[in-house]
Amino acid sequence: MSVEIKINVNNRDYRLIVDEEDTLLYVLRERLHLTGTKEGCGNGECGACAVLVDGEPVRSCIILAAEMNGKNIVTVEGLSKVEKDGTVKLSPIQESFIEEGAIQCGFCTPGFVVASSALLEKTKDPTDEEIEEYLSGHLCRCTGYATILKAVRKAAEKTR
Amino acid sequence: MRYFAPASLEEAINILLEHEGAIILAGGTDVMVEKRSGKIEPSAVVDIKKLEGELRYMRLSDDRLEIGSLTTITDILHWGKLPHEVTSLKDAARVFGCHEIRNRATIGGNIAHASPGAEFASTLLALDATVQLAGKDGKRELSMEDFFLGPGKANMERGEVITGFSVPLLSGSSSCYMRASRVDGMDLAIINCAIRLQDLDAENLAVRAAFGAVAGKPIRIVEAEKLLAREDFEGVKRLLFDTLNPRATSLRAAPMSKKLLAGNLAEDTYKIAKERLAG
Ligand SMILES: Cc1cc2nc3c(=O)[nH]c(=O)nc-3n(C[C@H](O)[C@H](O)[C@H](O)COP(=O)(O)OP(=O)(O)OC[C@H]3O[C@@H](n4cnc5c(N)ncnc54)[C@H](O)[C@@H]3O)c2cc1C
Ligand code: FES
Numbered sequence: 076m077s078v079e080i081k082i083n084v085n086n087r088d089y090r091l092i093v094d095e096e097d098t099l100l101y102v103l104r105e106r107l108h109l110t111g112t113k114e115g116c117g118n119g120e121c122g123a124c125a126v127l128v129d130g131e132p133v134r135s136c137i138i139l140a141a142e143m144n145g146k147n148i149v150t151v152e153g154l155s156k157v158e159k160d161g162t163v164k165l166s167p168i169q170e171s172f173i174e175e176g177a178i179q180c181g182f183c184t185p186g187f188v189v190a191s192s193a194l195l196e197k198t199k200d201p202t203d204e205e206i207e208e209y210l211s212g213h214l215c216r217c218t219g220y221a222t223i224l225k226a227v228r229k230a231a232e233k234t235r
Numbered sequence: 236m237r238y239f240a241p242a243s244l245e246e247a248i249n250i251l252l253e254h255e256g257a258i259i260l261a262g263g264t265d266v267m268v269e270k271r272s273g274k275i276e277p278s279a280v281v282d283i284k285k286l287e288g289e290l291r292y293m294r295l296s297d298d299r300l301e302i303g304s305l306t307t308i309t310d311i312l313h314w315g316k317l318p319h320e321v322t323s324l325k326d327a328a329r330v331f332g333c334h335e336i337r338n339r340a341t342i343g344g345n346i347a348h349a350s351p352g353a354e355f356a357s358t359l360l361a362l363d364a365t366v367q368l369a370g371k372d373g374k375r376e377l378s379m380e381d382f383f384l385g386p387g388k389a390n391m392e393r394g395e396v397i398t399g400f401s402v403p404l405l406s407g408s409s410s411c412y413m414r415a416s417r418v419d420g421m422d423l424a425i426i427n428c429a430i431r432l433q434d435l436d437a438e439n440l441a442v443r444a445a446f447g448a449v450a451g452k453p454i455r456i457v458e459a460e461k462l463l464a465r466e467d468f469e470g471v472k473r474l475l476f477d478t479l480n481p482r483a484t485s486l487r488a489a490p491m492s493k494k495l496l497a498g499n500l501a502e503d504t505y506k507i508a509k510e511r512l513a514g
């Protein structure tokens with residue numbers, strides 16, 4: 076069976092008919108074509124699918140789209156801004172990931188970037204411990220995490 | 236699968252009763268994982284998050300803490316008014332999953348799921364909490380001992396909803412929860428232990444000790460409580476090694492390592508609870 080939901084994604088309102096079984100992740104990727112959000116494990120363990128719902132990071136692979144009626148959702152695509160002349164302005168956290176080379180295959184990156192941006196919304200000056208704790212449920216099989224932590228620290232400095 | 240989002244408890248109970256195979260959906264961190272893996276195939280999910288106004292609370296009365304079933308683990312972790320007697324609840328919240336899981340996972344879901352190693356199961360058992368249920372015939376309240384029946388099995392009728400938990404706040408008491416896990420980050424407990432201490436008089440302590448993931452359900456071990464009250468830690472280790480019979484089906488550790496770990500974990504947990512009693 077299907078159900079109608081109204082959601083706001085990256086500052087745009089959508090009215091969608093979704094299947095009752097569809098996950099939020101599926102709707103974002105396959106219906107709205109926002110493929111920045113990745114599916115890693117598909118069962119809540121890796122963080123690749125993290126998005127913000129009403130400002131808080133959650134895992135879109137284990138949330139039904141039907142549960143999202145009336146919610147505000149931000150995906151990795153919503154962190155950057157498109158200027159009037161069409162150029163894309165990346166967020167400080169995205170810039171820092173590039174500058175620090177906190178990426179190898181890039182599959183985990185949207186999840187890390189989305190979660191880190193929520194952390195920096197809350198605390199402008201997170202300690203290393205806070206960053207580690209906040210991101211502890213995100214898995215990266217390539218970088219070894221050191222560059223990721225560096226990038227988050229750098230972004231914090233930039234936003235201060 | 237059908238999706239329902241009732242706006243009242245009564246409506247939720249009615250939908251659960253009308254639809255054979257319907258289950259409650261709270262944070263979904265167990266339901267969605269089990270549904271996607273095919274472990275469960277619910278005919279319908281009854282999303283109770285519209286009842287947050289009614290079921291998401293933490294309140295203090297004279298000598299009790301009341302916790303609504305839709306209280307999230309993040310709510311517990313960041314609540315500034317948590318009484319020191321029940322610090323074990325914060326211990327459990329701190330090691331639970333990761334930030335994003337804690338944001339969705341509820342204490343009601345953690346208990347209803349009746350997993351033998353669930354963080355709040357041993358914690359609430361050691362704190363002598365009661366669980367409050369609402370169903371078509373009204374409300375009832377059970378001790379945690381009477382609530383857990385076995386792995387994934389709880390003393391709940393079809394159509395019953397956990398509304399909350401009531402935790403006694405004993406004067407001169409303290410508590411601690413610890414788990415043994417393979418990594419410090421996101422992991423489930425190999426085994427866990429929760430302890431509540433209460434000063435009876437200058438020489439005597441009352442101890443409640445609960446253990447998780449050592450049997451098919453979280454259990455209190457009264458003999459271990461007596462030995463802990465005498466601070467006979469070697470005795471506790473021997474007792475737990477000799478008497479525990481962990482299921483061999485556990486994914487996280489062999490029965491033998493659980494038997495070896497249990498006494499040490501009990502000693503560590505007791506010592507922290509004791510420090511908290513003094514401080
Ligand atoms: C990545 C990951 C990490 C995890 N880490 C931990 C951990 O460290 N420790 C731990 O203990 N657990 C952990 N879990 C398991 C899970 O998050 C918890 O058990 C959680 O508390 C379940 O709550 P929920 O609100 O998500 O429940 P749901 O998944 O919505 O429901 C769980 C069960 O309880 C029933 N239910 C829910 N609410 C009620 C209610 N009010 N009344 C009656 N029945 C109800 C549902 O029908 C279902 O059977 C983890 C899960 C994941 C995916
Ligand atoms: S894909 Fe959602 S947590 Fe791994």
Ligand code: FES
Nearest residue numbers: 179181215216217
């Ligand atoms: S960069 Fe490959 S998984 Fe993180």
